[in-house]
Amino acid sequence: MEEKMILVKYEDLLKEKNYTLIDVRTPKEFKEEPIPGAINIPLLLDEERVDVGTAYKQVSPEKAKELGVEAIAKRLPDIFREVQKHAKGRLAFYCARGGMRSGSMSALFEALGYTTWKLEGGYRAYRQYILENIKTYNKDVKYIILHGKTGIGKTKILQQLENKGYSVLDLEKMANHKGSFFGGVCEKEEQSQKKFDSLIFDYFYKNKPQYVIAESESKRIGNVYVPEDVFQSLGNGVHLSLETTIKNRVEVIREDYAGATVDELQKCLDKVGRYIGKEKYEEYSQMLKDNKIDELSEVLMLDYYDPLYQKSIEKYIYDSEIFYETIDEGVEKVVRYLNEKGIFGKEVTE
Known part of the structure; x- marks a missing residue:
C-alpha cells in the first residue's frame, strides 16, 4: 500500500x-x-x-x-x-x-x-x-512610545534598553530603514513587506511580551507598511517625549550616517529638494559638496525636519517629558521612568 x-x-x-x-x-x-x-x-x-x-x-x-x-x-x-x-x-x-x-x-x-x-x-x-496571529499576539500588549525629533537618538536608546532586557519592538531595524528620506542610507538592502511582517510575527511569538517599548512611526517605514493593528497600538500607547541639545542631535546623525557616500546623501537631498525650493536646495547641495556635513545636518533638522514633525508631536498627550544631554543619560532617565511604573528589565549577558 x-x-x-x-x-x-x-x-x-x-x-x-x-x-x-x-x-x-x-x-x-x-x-x-x-x-x-x-x-x-x-x-x-x-x-x-x-x-x-x-x-x-x-x-x-x-x-x-x-x-x-x-x-x-x-x-x-x-x-x-x-x-x-x-x-x-x-x-x-x-x-x-x-x-x-x-x-x-x-x-x-x-x-x-x-x-x-x-x-x-x-x-x-x-x-x-x-497575518491573522499578529493581531492575536498584539491585542493585549501595552505600548510605551518614545517620541522626539530627528537625531534625538531614539533608536540608540531602544538598543540600550534592549540590552538591559526590556521588551523592545524595533520596527525600523526590522524595516532596514530609519524612517525619513535619508532612512535607507547605510542599510544593507531594501526590506520586503512579507519579510517585515514575518519578523514582526516572529518577535511576538518568541517573546510573547506583556509590554513593548517602541518609537513613534508613520504607517510607512521606507517601502514597507506597519500592520494596521500594530500601527493603531502605537497611537494608543503611553507616550514619552524626548528632547536633547542640537549638538547631541548632530553627533547622533554623524554616527548614523558615517558610512554614507556623498552620492548617496545627494540622492536623498534630491528628494528633500522637491519640498524646500530651488535656492535652499542649491545651498544645501553646496554644503554637501564642501563636506560641511555637521552644518548641513543642523540646518536640515532645524529648517526642514523639525517643522515637518511638529504637528505629529503635538497630536499626543505625554506621560513624561525627558531631557538629556547624552544618550546614556537619556537611557538612565527612561529606565527610571519605567521602574517607577513597575517595569523592570533583565540584564542580558553574553
Whole structure:
C-alpha cells in the first residue's frame, strides 16, 4: 500500500522542537519572503525556474517538466549534501503553495530513510497564519512610545534598553530603514513587506511580551507598511517625549550616517529638494559638496525636519517629558521612568 505523505500545518510545526525547516524555492523567492529559521536548499535556481516557466508558456507543460527534471537531476548530489549538512531531527519541506516542489523533496528524502513533513499550503498558508496571529499576539500588549525629533537618538536608546532586557519592538531595524528620506542610507538592502511582517510575527511569538517599548512611526517605514493593528497600538500607547541639545542631535546623525557616500546623501537631498525650493536646495547641495556635513545636518533638522514633525508631536498627550544631554543619560532617565511604573528589565549577558 502506498504510504501517504505526512502534512503539517505551520501552527503545529511551532509546537515541535526537533526539526529542520527547508525552503525548496529559488534563492530569489527565499530572499524576498523567507520563514524565519528556514534554510534554503532550492530545487531550481533562479535562471532555471525562468527557463521552465518560459517553456511552459511558449512550448508546452510537457517540455517544461522535461527541463525541470533535467535541471533537478543535475542538482540532486548538491541537494543531498546540503540536506546532510543541515539535517537535525525531522525534515520539514515547503515551497510556494505546498505543491510539487516540496512534495517531491519530501517523498525523495522519505525514501532515503529520513523522517519528513510537507508544510501544508506552503509559504502561502504560513503568510495567512502570521497575518491573522499578529493581531492575536498584539491585542493585549501595552505600548510605551518614545517620541522626539530627528537625531534625538531614539533608536540608540531602544538598543540600550534592549540590552538591559526590556521588551523592545524595533520596527525600523526590522524595516532596514530609519524612517525619513535619508532612512535607507547605510542599510544593507531594501526590506520586503512579507519579510517585515514575518519578523514582526516572529518577535511576538518568541517573546510573547506583556509590554513593548517602541518609537513613534508613520504607517510607512521606507517601502514597507506597519500592520494596521500594530500601527493603531502605537497611537494608543503611553507616550514619552524626548528632547536633547542640537549638538547631541548632530553627533547622533554623524554616527548614523558615517558610512554614507556623498552620492548617496545627494540622492536623498534630491528628494528633500522637491519640498524646500530651488535656492535652499542649491545651498544645501553646496554644503554637501564642501563636506560641511555637521552644518548641513543642523540646518536640515532645524529648517526642514523639525517643522515637518511638529504637528505629529503635538497630536499626543505625554506621560513624561525627558531631557538629556547624552544618550546614556537619556537611557538612565527612561529606565527610571519605567521602574517607577513597575517595569523592570533583565540584564542580558553574553
